[in-house]
Amino acid sequence: ALRAPEGMRAAVADTLAERDRVADALRARGLEVLPSKGNFLFVNVARPSGPVAEALIDHGVIVKPWKQPGYESFLRVSIGLAAENDQFLGALEAVL
Secondary structure, eight states, rough: OOOOOHHHHHHHHHHHHHHHHHHHHHHHHEEEEOOOOOSEEEESSSSSHHHHHHHHTTTTTEEEEEETTTTTTTEEEEOOOOHHHHHHHHHHHHHH
């Protein structure tokens, strides 16, 4: 990144655009998405997140179910490439 700052800036811009696109798609499905400044989203799936995360594995998607009291219905979803994010969105649609 230090030797190719333009490439790093382009990668960051792509990640931010994907984060916004995925957040918009999740909100369009009626899901709560908390504000994010990182390369991940915190999504309320309105049910226990552990079984949702386990079901997503069957679709080739790995997310982190949150277990902190008060947030048991949230998933932490890392933002990847567009195709990976589309796989996540399709898998989530199938399991919810």
